[in-house]
Amino acid sequence: MLASLAQVSRRLLGSTAVLAVLAAASPALAEPSTNATVNLIQLLVKNKVITRMAGAELLAQAEAEAEQARAALAQKAPPTALAAGAGAGAGAGAGAATATAMAVAGGNLPAPAPGTIRVPYIPEAMRAKITDDIKKEVLAQAQAEGWAASNLVPDWVKGVTLYGDVRFRNESVFYSKNNTDELIDFAQFNEISPIDINANTNPTGFPLLNTRTDRQSRFRLRARLGLKAQLSDVAMIGFRLATGDDRSPISTNQLLGGGLSKKDIWLDQGYLRLTPESWISASFGRFANPFRTGSALFDTAELVFDNDLNFDGVAVKVDAKQWIDENMRLSVTAGAFPLGYASTTFPDNSTTKAGDSASKWLFSAELAGGYTFADAGISIDGSVGYHSFKGIQGRLSAPCALFNGNTQCSTDQYRPETLRKGNTLFFLRDIAADPANPNNFAQPQLLGLSFDYDLIDVKASFEMPIAKGIAAVVSGQYVNNLSAHRRDLCRYDPKGLPINNITIADPVAGAAAGTAAANFYTNPCTADANGRIAKYNGGNQGYLVRGVVGVPEPKKFGDWNVELSYRYMQSDAALDSFSDSDFHLGGTNAKGYTIGGSFGLSHNVFVTGRWLSANQISGPPLAIDVLQIDLVAAF
Incomplete structure (x- = not known):
């Protein structure tokens, strides 16, 4: 050079x-x-x-x-x-x-x-x-x-943005010694395979949750790397890779250890977004939750959708910002999201295949608005959403003769893709008795959801400055499952009865041993001859209230925030497979509080600590406290 x-x-x-x-x-x-x-x-x-x-x-x-x-x-x-003349200037040797x-x-x-x-x-x-x-x-x-070329970088590279984050977590889980030790692990029940519920033919029993043994200082990692490419004024594409223990839709945490083995990487996002006009956009593929509000740390949608949940399908957003006051916000978002398609080969050994009725979908729409009082710096936001899940409610099968070597029943495809804990469930299969041994035969079962889920989701937040760079935010969420009807709970009575979220009736005092009256009674739909009836103690509502003071997302040294929240989430207010995975270790049917805070260590590096204390609302006691200390860096 x-x-x-x-x-x-x-x-x-x-x-x-x-x-x-x-x-x-x-x-x-x-x-x-x-x-x-x-x-x-x-x-x-x-x-x-x-x-x-x-x-x-x-x-x-x-x-x-x-x-x-x-x-x-x-x-x-x-x-x-x-000719030009020269004049002598002041100073030695200073000619002008x-x-x-x-x-x-x-x-x-x-x-x-x-x-x-x-x-x-x-x-x-x-x-x-x-x-x-x-x-x-x-x-x-x-x-x-080559030392001053103006076109060394191709045009397409100029529109590419790389982003990502790494979170190292130290997590400890503390269980109450008063917890029941006989809670079925429903997430594993359907995941493993049909499980025989006859204790005589399945002496190993059901998979059970750990409910009493603490787990302390478990290191977990979340690493995500994304790319966005603006192809034109209209089109952009995005990709993101992320860690994760399994294919669960609600967590990208990876438990460290495992003999120092390599860790899995999953396709977390991959989408095409079209913006033909400034007021409308459409996303296709797998993308971030289009109904999220709030910051990445303090999302106000987590009762229904976990912060890490991404959506498959199509979403369209219409933003009215160009037609309204600059201090106002008004938008409508709607989408269709496939949750699972009916198998093209089910039943495997039959010439007559099942139709598409077993395909599972989510159809959603949300109206969101807000206003900022510019002089005071106060912002108010709110939204009303409707999320309708189709094809996810379980159906009792036709009488199913598994004793003859058949391995499938007619409604097996109606089992949920994933489960956590909390939702009301029943056994999907109506298994026919084995004629050769009618009183003692294997009964391999699958679980299905007792209710449909059509959710009204209301969110609101209020933010105001209290000092330079410091804000106070109060937010809340309310959810109601409009389709949790008692008639659905009992639609197959006396078969297809719920197996959880019920309080069973005690034996009749003084009843003779060996009689029905001497046993517990589990039917919440019909009273027996002694007038006993079990009680459904689940519910269809939930709410969350949260207060945050400080900088919601720390970006530099000295940025800080503190959080206090309380939530109450009944069993069937939302799908347990999609709600927050940290509180009560995931699922519904839980109540309790969260306290925490964050502090910025340097540019885009911060530390966060949270204590999440939760108890089960109904059913056997299950109290779980979780301590999380996170070190996060992002770019």
């Missing part, structure tokens, strides 16, 4: 000499000059591109070439000349150059006075042309040599 700059300087010198634009060499190389060549050489010396000695040599060369140009012009010029008009007539010119430079007159138009020619020549050489 130094060589290239020297060549550029030589070109400038040569061009100046041809035009007889002369410069006097200055021993100090620092005196200001109106000559472009002198200024350029002084700038190169000042920035240490060339040495002071090299600068002096260039100036000397410029003067020599200028002298040759003067001589050549003097031989051709008319005998008319203009005065421009002179050079002779344009032939003949020998008298020697100039010491410190005087003869400069020929060059018209302004010619000067501009010379400057333009030199610029083009220099840029051409720079691009050819």
